[in-house]
Amino acid sequence: MTSLFAAAPRYCSRFGVAILLVALADFLFYGQPAGITVFLFALLVAAAVVAVHPAAVSDGRVWLKPAALFVALLPLAENVSALSVSTALAALAVFALSLSGRLRHRIARIAGQVALFLLAAPFRFASDFIRWRKTARRFGRRRVRLAAIAVWVMPLTLGAVFLALFGAANPVIDYWLSLIDLLKLLDLIQLTRIAFWLFVLVGVWAFLRPRVPRLGRRIPRTAAVNAQAEKTVTTIEDILFGKAAILRALIVFNILFALQTGLDATYLWGGAALPDGLSYAAYAHRGAYPLIVTALLAAGFVLAALRPGSATSADPLIRRLVYAWVVQNIMLVISSILRLDLYIGIYALTYWRVAAFVWMGLVVSGLALIIARIALQKSNEWLLSANLLTLSLTLYAGCFINFAATIANYNVDHSFEMTGQGIPLDAWYVRSLGPSAFPALDRFLDHQSRTAAANNPAVRELAGRRGSDEGWYRTQQNWRAWSFRDWRLLGYLDSKGPFVVPHRIEPYLPGR
Structure with a gap:
């Protein structure tokens, strides 16, 4: 019972902060254009997160987190767009999880946490409300309601007394109080406005009580796998992804990719005449995007075939063939970039073609990181973290580019x-x-x-x-x-x- 009454003020204080943020959001956004107000509101949400986690302020290096968050929110001051808002939401999620002590330490795991946090955010308020109702039924609704109300009796009563005294002593405050028209305030209540309030309340509540759902906590424990089945799986794996199969696959793939690279070098870089009826624009347009898919499939094969610690990963010949194949994939993507550049030179630039350039650059970076992972003998988690860091920096830089x-x-x-x-x-x-x-x-x-x-x-x-x-x-x-x-x-x-x-x-x- 004591823990319940102790929890009531925490819930109520968070709810009070959430209501204050809703009121500020109504003033900043409802019926108004979005601009610098989005940046200001994000700072207010961050300040509210700090206010509901006072224990985190005791850390001597606590200023690093707000400083990093401020840098992440700067794109909102440059321009409000889907990219800058997404960057701000991810940064606020990391900030809230960090202050609550729930943030992990590796980039790949942090990305998974942020994704789960944002997916569960719309349901956090409803989940906490249902949990609170169950607790109330267990310990007695009247006592819980009394605890929730009692924490506000003294602040509101004394606040009203002080406000009345200030009104009697200060004619300006008295004039402001005389301007309050309760009937006019009731006219402001509209269905769309109430929906807006609920939307903001649900959104800010997720940051005030940051939680990440545990999807795997109810996975049943299974017994050891049957020895015969394990032997069958091992046999199939040896056939499909054994050293002999991977060696032959890499030889075939290197030959095919060398043929494609040679054709691009001949027609795109060497300037050789194309067959009759085929223009450079058609040649460029037909190959730009399929070659990117090819490179991605090749990257998936490398990751599946050369798992860290496997026998294929330790074979020197296979490693050299993989290096050669990945380099050819990088050349393939560079050819795709050149194809797209030729196409744009004829048919002009659009948003999708800019996005294609960025995507191709990320693919080249990912392929280079695959080589680094194999050469440095790193794990797939390291590779995922490096790619996520590259993607994050690219998207952050894109927030400041006026496309x-x-x-x-x-x-x-x-x-x-x-x-x-x-x-x-x-x-x-x-x-x-x-x-x-x-x-x-x-x-x-x-x-x-x-x-x-x-x-x-x-x-x-x-x-x-x-x-x-x-x-x-x-x-x-x-x-x-x-x-x-x-x-x-x-x-x-x-x-x-x-x-x-x-x-x-x-x-x-x-x-x-």
């Missing part, structure tokens, strides 16, 4: 209108990239205004849409929507001055 501006600048700078070669600019796709494309569109329209193309109705319509887009963008700005990226863009727009639709240019006629 929309990069795509717009590339497509404008390599368009037929700007260079006299390539394909015409898909200006409406560039416009769909959003305000970040304004500088690139301005450069394109400035160039067009100096040519006869300014008389083109499509160009004039694009210029008109560009001006209306800027007007809409400026009307959306308030302090909640502020970000470093928008701040830089507004600085550019202010320095350029109001956007003016180019006047119609009369064609030059001889004799006039």
Whole structure:
């Protein structure tokens, strides 16, 4: 019973902190654009996590964790996007688990914990509520409710008394109190607003009571495997993944990959003429993505065949063949990058093609780490941790890259209108990239205004849409929507001055 009454204040204090965060979220987000407020709210959630784990503050190096969290939250100040929000959620999960003493020490295990934490987060509040109800029925509902209410009686009563005294002594506070209209507050209660409150409450509660579900705690203990079955499995494994099978497979795979690398070296790097009816664009497009799948399958085979401590992993010949094959896989991915670059040179840049470049770079890094794992005789867990660290650093760096501006600048700078070669600019796709494309569109329209193309109705319509887009963008700005990226863009727009639709240019006629 004593532990129950001791738990009541902890639950109630966390619930009070959660309600305070809900109120702040309502002020920052409901009916408002998202911007710097997301960064501020993430800091508030982090402060709340520290407040409900006071014992963690006694650690002399506790400042390292908030400092690391602050660095992880910086992408939110740069720009609010799905990538920056995902990075912030993962960082907050690691921070909360760390302060509660539940965080593991290896990157691969931490990644698994974060994934389970985020998957279970929507159900944490309901689970704790059901647990609290069961405890209440076990020990008596009245006493539990009394314990939950009693901890708030003194703070609320004295708080009301102090507020009344301050109101009597300070006319400003008295004026503020007179502005409180309870009937008007009731008008603010709407179904969508209540749903928003519940959504925020469920979200912040998971960080205030960080837990990771234990999926394997009820796995039954089994007896020893039957000797005959074990012998059968071993025999099958020897046949499929024995030294002889792996040696032959590596020889065949190296020959096949050498053939593919030779063809790429001939047509892509050597500039040899392609067969009739096949263009470089078709050659590049058909091979870019299937070759990545091939490299991933090859990596899976290496990990399955060369397990740490196995006989195949210790064989020098097999190790050399594996090194040669992985190097060929890296060359394969580099060929895929070159193919994609050729394709983009003809069909322009898009979000998916940028993502493909990033993905191919990660595959090259993963293949290089496989070589390092074999050479250094590391475990598969080390390999997984190294790949997760590489992925995390790549995604974090991507939060600070303005991909929309990069795509717009590339497509404008390599368009037929700007260079006299390539394909015409898909200006409406560039416009769909959003305000970040304004500088690139301005450069394109400035160039067009100096040519006869300014008389083109499509160009004039694009210029008109560009001006209306800027007007809409400026009307959306308030302090909640502020970000470093928008701040830089507004600085550019202010320095350029109001956007003016180019006047119609009369064609030059001889004799006039």
